[in-house]
Amino acid sequence: MATSTAKFTGDPNSHDTSEFSDGISATCLCGSIRITINDNELFTRKRGHLCHCANCRKVAGSYVSSNLAIEKEKVVVDDPQGVLKRYRDYATASGKCVERCFCGTCGNPLLSIAEIYPTMIIVKMGIFPRIPEPECESFALHRHAWQGKHGDLPQFEIVRGGKQLGE
Template identity: 35%
Template sequence: MAEGRCNCGGIKVSIPALPEKTMICYCSNCRRAGSTIGSLIYLLDKSEVNIKDPNGNLKSYKDSDTKSGKPITRQFCGNCGCPIATLISDDSPIVVLKSGLFEHIPAPADKSFAEEEPSWIKILEPGEKRM
């Protein structure tokens, strides 16, 4: 069992096991939603994701200005603002879970919207360290 949480700890997430690899999405919507260069994500079956929100902190909004033209639902903690997940559609069996919720984050194995990756990005190779 792998467990993660938002910054304030108000929302906890559990999945059966931590995936071996992440994906990084460079779409402009993910960059804005996280105020970062890209979003590190896991694509998981909804049935495998357990979100515990005892205080009702989980908030969501419809993001309609997407590259696909299909609206998505972005979920976040209403207390600390931490992104939690993205729902592709109500009937999709897949949930896009933010891998930053977990202490250990595996290296990205794939890219989404790779054409929008900033040209100055260099992902560290396994074992490579920089300060």
């Protein structure tokens, strides 16, 4: 059972995945922008990936970023005050632009739009109350030696679907 502090600590265990059978919503820190993912498979199979590239680590402010690449039509961005800001990042492994989107009020990273994936949006999953179990790791060559392995996740040296570590 959830404790009274769950509301304030963001304890993911206080939310049963059945709450998100049709999708999931979350806001940035200040609440100016709401993102909704409309997908009934978020918690019925492994989804998303842990990315270890330098830019995702910077945006996440951590040693890894939890991302979900998903079809654009499944994502709704509600920005009634027009505060969503975009940084056009060309310092990427592909050299193609990745628009890194964040709240202009609180600075919360929210999503990325990668030129190499024109039909997809990459949502930063840390804003949501629950994060689906990831299906893989990308840029695994860029992991820190102290990290250890995340279960039996496939580890791609660089990009998802590319060469795996140890191949």
